[in-house]
Amino acid sequence: MTSLLGRISECHKIQSGGEAVVYRAKLDGNILVALKSYKEIRPLNADLLSFFSSHQFPNVVKLFGADLFKGRPFTISEYIRSVSSLDMSPMPPLVAVRLLREITVSVSALYAAGSFHGDLSPENVLIKDYSSPYLVDCGIKGMGTPHFAAPERFQGAGPSAKSELFSLGAVLYFWLTGEPLCGGSTFEAIETSVFKVESLDVTLLLHGKGRLRPEVLNALDPLWQGLLRRLPENRFEDFEELDERLEIAEKCIASEQAEKDLEEQEFWKAELKSKIVERETRIDASPEEFPFGKRCGTKSFVRDRFARWMLVCLFGLVLIVSVLVVIFLINDQPQVEDVGKSMLESSRHLQMEEEPRSVNSEKASGSIMGIISDEDSLSEDEERKEIK
Amino acid sequence: MIPLLACALFFVSCGKSSERLGNEALRVGDFDRAIKKFAEALDESPADRDARYGLALSYFGKAEAAEKINQRSLDLWTKAESEFRILSKIDNSAAKKMHSTVLFYLARATIAKDPQAKVLGILDESIALDSSNAFSFNLKALVLQGMGEVDEAKAIFIRILSEYPDFAPAYSNLGNLYWEAGQIEDAWDIWSMGVIQFPKNRHLKYWTKVAEDSLKNRVLEEGK
Numbered sequence: 157m158t159s160l161l162g163r164i165s166e167c168h169k170i171q172s173g174g175e176a177v178v179y180r181a182k183l184d185g186n187i188l189v190a191l192k193s194y195k196e197i198r199p200l201n202a203d204l205l206s207f208f209s210s211h212q213f214p215n216v217v218k219l220f221g222a223d224l225f226k227g228r229p230f231t232i233s234e235y236i237r238s239v240s241s242l243d244m245s246p247m248p249p250l251v252a253v254r255l256l257r258e259i260t261v262s263v264s265a266l267y268a269a270g271s272f273h274g275d276l277s278p279e280n281v282l283i284k285d286y287s288s289p290y291l292v293d294c295g296i297k298g299m300g301t302p303h304f305a306a307p308e309r310f311q312g313a314g315p316s317a318k319s320e321l322f323s324l325g326a327v328l329y330f331w332l333t334g335e336p337l338c339g340g341s342t343f344e345a346i347e348t349s350v351f352k353v354e355s356l357d358v359t360l361l362l363h364g365k366g367r368l369r370p371e372v373l374n375a376l377d378p379l380w381q382g383l384l385r386r387l388p389e390n391r392f393e394d395f396e397e398l399d400e401r402l403e404i405a406e407k408c409i410a411s412e413q414a415e416k417d418l419e420e421q422e423f424w425k426a427e428l429k430s431k432i433v434e435r436e437t438r439i440d441a442s443p444e445e446f447p448f449g450k451r452c453g454t455k456s457f458v459r460d461r462f463a464r465w466m467l468v469c470l471f472g473l474v475l476i477v478s479v480l481v482v483i484f485l486i487n488d489q490p491q492v493e494d495v496g497k498s499m500l501e502s503s504r505h506l507q508m509e510e511e512p513r514s515v516n517s518e519k520a521s522g523s524i525m526g527i528i529s530d531e532d533s534l535s536e537d538e539e540r541k542e543i544k
Numbered sequence: 545m546i547p548l549l550a551c552a553l554f555f556v557s558c559g560k561s562s563e564r565l566g567n568e569a570l571r572v573g574d575f576d577r578a579i580k581k582f583a584e585a586l587d588e589s590p591a592d593r594d595a596r597y598g599l600a601l602s603y604f605g606k607a608e609a610a611e612k613i614n615q616r617s618l619d620l621w622t623k624a625e626s627e628f629r630i631l632s633k634i635d636n637s638a639a640k641k642m643h644s645t646v647l648f649y650l651a652r653a654t655i656a657k658d659p660q661a662k663v664l665g666i667l668d669e670s671i672a673l674d675s676s677n678a679f680s681f682n683l684k685a686l687v688l689q690g691m692g693e694v695d696e697a698k699a700i701f702i703r704i705l706s707e708y709p710d711f712a713p714a715y716s717n718l719g720n721l722y723w724e725a726g727q728i729e730d731a732w733d734i735w736s737m738g739v740i741q742f743p744k745n746r747h748l749k750y751w752t753k754v755a756e757d758s759l760k761n762r763v764l765e766e767g768k
Binding site for chain 1: 567570571594596598600604605608639641642645649679
């Protein structure tokens with residue numbers, strides 16, 4: 157955990173929701189990542205995180221890692237310069253169908269790998285450009301966003317291919333209208349609405365909105381019939397079938413496009429680009445934040461890295477000093493050469509201090525050399541004096 | 545790499561321990577211990593030049609210490625000289641001056657034991673090893689003087705004084721030589737030169753005074 161946090165720097169808030177705050181941050185100082193910090197203390201699903209961090213799926217944001225900070229989970233994933241599809245709805249029907257096809261491929265790939273998204277909703281689809289949607293927050297274990305959850309999810313069932321198909325239908329409706337099919341201000345109201353989904357004539361509802369032409373409504377109608385069904389067994393067989401129906405719908409819509417539709421699409425694309433730029437500008441302008449305290453911010457990252465290097469250098473220095481000390485101890489013997497010189501100097505100096513012996517013929521045989529005292533010297537002097 | 549380096553340093557350190565301890569003992573004047581440690585090092589490696597030099601110096605130190613307190617030192621000088629001789633076979637460029645000094649001491653100790661001993665060979669070897677060893681020259685001159693070779697002795701003393709004018713014993717000894725030969729004026733010249741060179745040398749001052757007095761007495765006697 158510490159190592160992952162230590163690699164994070166330059167956190168700028170993207171958005172703050174009910175359960176988490178999302179930041180744009182840098183990993184290892186240069187990789188832009190999305191850091192999602194949950195507000196509640198809860199355990200991490202290690203298996204799920206391991207699965208998503210070790211697999212790469214088309215149009216699914218890559219998860220780099222996750223951990224806990226003071227009991228609160230955080231995830232670090234690939235950062236996409238994009239906006240949420242929530243902010244780009246309603247969108248032209250051809251764009252919506254094409255985006256849904258891309259998302260279907262992603263969900264199908266997840267399903268093939270034995271997993272599900274579990275919370276398909278407009279908020280969890282990021283749009284990078286005209287045909288590049290990205291799924292975020294994969295692997296939710298709960299029931300997901302109620303407005304887009306299949307009826308069986310309200311009954312406690314886990315995610316399945318069928319529940320994902322229902323959610324995809326609900327998302328498509330939102331993209332076309334900018335509002336959920338199964339609305340409500342309370343959970344119970346939403347639940348009731350979801351369970352009564354078959355009582356709704358979606359095509360008629362869309363017609364009532366007045367945005368879509370009859371040709372488009374006709375092209376989309378089979379999708380509602382295979383997606384927004386109360387019972388799972390009444391929905392499309394699988395994602396391949398959905399893709400085929402989407403392909404047919406896409407071709408129908410594309411073939412019936414009027415100039416006005418093209419203008420609408422261009423306008424939408426321009427708006428998408430503008431919103432992405434606006435969002436990035438807003439993030440850039442937002443103050444740097446330290447969601448894990450200052451120690452985990454930019455400076456702390458640099459500090460930690462610096463501290464690590466300092467430790468390595470210190471260790472190296474200690475090692476070198478130790479080796480030098482050992483070498484010094486070995487070589488710091490009093491060099492025998494130096495001791496010899498010192499002893500020679502001392503010895504010759506000693507000789508100089510000795511009083512010279514007088515040598516006379518009478519005494520030569522008795523005491524030629526040796527250390528003599530002043531007393532000896534003087535006594536000899538006295539003898540000589542007498543001689544002379 | 546680091547463990548290997550550490551091991552290498554450890555073994556080098558262990559191998560050098562006897563020699564290191566010998567050096568330490570030698571440095572502080574614990575000559576017996578130094579002899580023991582250097583001998584241990586030589587047991588391991590008899591051709592170890594530093595250990596051999598250390599052992600020779602240890603005997604040198606022990607002999608010198610014995611001499612200072614008037615103990616018999618001839619055997620120790622003999623051992624020291626023996627070690628320096630072995631050392632010269634290991635490294636003939638090493639410690640020549642020290643070897644020369646040892647030979648001087650050996651010659652002096654030999655004479656102290658037996659005044660008739662023939663030490664000129666030892667002194668010549670000492671001078672051959674270190675031609676600047678004025679002590680050996682000086683002792684050789686004294687020995688020659690004792691043997692009656694006065695002219696040769698005189699020549700050596702003069703040579704010492706010309707080459708090493710700061711070698712005080714030569715002034716005394718050359719003065720003595722002249723004094724013994726009855727050349728009181730020459731003796732006075734040499735001793736007074738010595739006094740100029742070494743104003744605090746009691747011996748030279750004393751004998752200069754004696755020579756002066758003697759010369760004055762001679763003049764007075766001649767006047768009578």
